[in-house]
Amino acid sequence: MQKAWFYEEYGPKEVLKFGDFPLPTPQHNELLVQVRAAALNPIDVKRRQRPIFPSDFPVVPGCDMAGVVIGKGGSVTEFVAGDEVYGNIQDFNAKGRLEQLGTLAEFVTVEDRLVARKPKNLSFEEAASLPLAVQTAIEGFKTAHFKEGQSIFVVGGAGGVGTLVVQLAKQLYKASYVVSTTSTPKVDFVKQLGADKVFDYTKIKYEDIEEKYDFLYDTIGDCKNSVVVAKDNGAIVDITWPPSHFRAVYSSLTVSGDSLEKLNPYLESGKLKAVIDPTGPYKFDEVIEAFRYLETGRARGKVVISIPLSVDLPLPVPSVCNNNDKIRNGF
Numbered sequence: 001m002q003k004a005w006f007y008e009e010y011g012p013k014e015v016l017k018f019g020d021f022p023l024p025t026p027q028h029n030e031l032l033v034q035v036r037a038a039a040l041n042p043i044d045v046k047r048r049q050r051p052i053f054p055s056d057f058p059v060v061p062g063c064d065m066a067g068v069v070i071g072k073g074g075s076v077t078e079f080v081a082g083d084e085v086y087g088n089i090q091d092f093n094a095k096g097r098l099e100q101l102g103t104l105a106e107f108v109t110v111e112d113r114l115v116a117r118k119p120k121n122l123s124f125e126e127a128a129s130l131p132l133a134v135q136t137a138i139e140g141f142k143t144a145h146f147k148e149g150q151s152i153f154v155v156g157g158a159g160g161v162g163t164l165v166v167q168l169a170k171q172l173y174k175a176s177y178v179v180s181t182t183s184t185p186k187v188d189f190v191k192q193l194g195a196d197k198v199f200d201y202t203k204i205k206y207e208d209i210e211e212k213y214d215f216l217y218d219t220i221g222d223c224k225n226s227v228v229v230a231k232d233n234g235a236i237v238d239i240t241w242p243p244s245h246f247r248a249v250y251s252s253l254t255v256s257g258d259s260l261e262k263l264n265p266y267l268e269s270g271k272l273k274a275v276i277d278p279t280g281p282y283k284f285d286e287v288i289e290a291f292r293y294l295e296t297g298r299a300r301g302k303v304v305i306s307i308p309l310s311v312d313l314p315l316p317v318p319s320v321c322n323n324n325d326k327i328r329n330g331f
Ligand SMILES: NC(=O)c1ccc[n+]([C@@H]2O[C@H](COP(=O)([O-])OP(=O)(O)OC[C@H]3O[C@@H](n4cnc5c(N)ncnc54)[C@H](OP(=O)(O)O)[C@@H]3O)[C@@H](O)[C@H]2O)c1
Pocket: 041, 042, 043, 132, 133, 136, 155, 156, 157, 158, 159, 160, 161, 162, 181, 182, 183, 184, 186, 201, 219, 220, 222, 239, 240, 251, 252, 253, 294, 297, 298, 299, 300, 301
């Protein structure tokens, strides 16, 4: 058995319970990963609150993880037991249902195409903080057809996605000018991520900002107001649904291990940094407190959970399994 967080009804964070689940078994194209760290995302909250993605109960929440491969299906060739990997295990673009058994568990199965090798210089916590947010951040630049040398205005530069958008704009996409917004205590923090200028949104309104930008990247769903900083022909991307202005294009993440693999050189060189909210990493038994904090909407980077190694687990588990009786949950 393993320990996992789960819920059996929609509702507030108090519906979360902690209990025993059987170990899942990897199918032919899947890895069995011992999860060492997981990260929370707003989608974990929304999915718990209402039935936006179909799945049966109980649901183990969590998309992001970093851990160690301890088993695999017969058609997996890229990874072997002992590899340290990270990824977002929930493929939102795939037809069908999301995984019922998410990453707030000691063990998880994941399709091999969804994970990448963990950069060696990153802790499990740092690696777990990245996948969903960075996949989202990248997709926004693609949606906008962003070109090197253009200017960008990032609404919400201190959040899980925003911290990565600001860094990617500077380091990967070579924006000429990176501007962002945040509240007073986080202005210096967002500057340190690489923003050339940071506006304190408690002190200035969008309409008082004179410069106009090639790309307005809104991570908080405020396009109906922020639209005024975009050039007349500028791209506007909103990652919240539905976008609050008709000019804004909704952008949703593409989940893949390849996208992470391509980022690994930037992570290994330190050009791109994982940003863990300083209230964490939270312990595995502090998941409800971690959700409480995420749900304040004030996170600075990512809310991360450390998952300890259990000493009494029946390891090693079988490394190859091709049968169809995969355990999706413990009930
Ligand atoms: N489309 C997709 O594929 C996709 C993927 C990931 C996330 N999302 C969505 O994108 C949104 C952001 O996700 P996230 O993970 O970045 O959330 P998050 O980490 O919880 O965002 C928190 C941040 O938002 C900032 N913020 C709140 N109000 C602000 C304002 N008026 N102006 C500037 N910053 C403000 C906060 O900074 P202050 O404390 O300074 O206000 C805080 O740092 C969520 O709605 C999420 O569901 C969509």
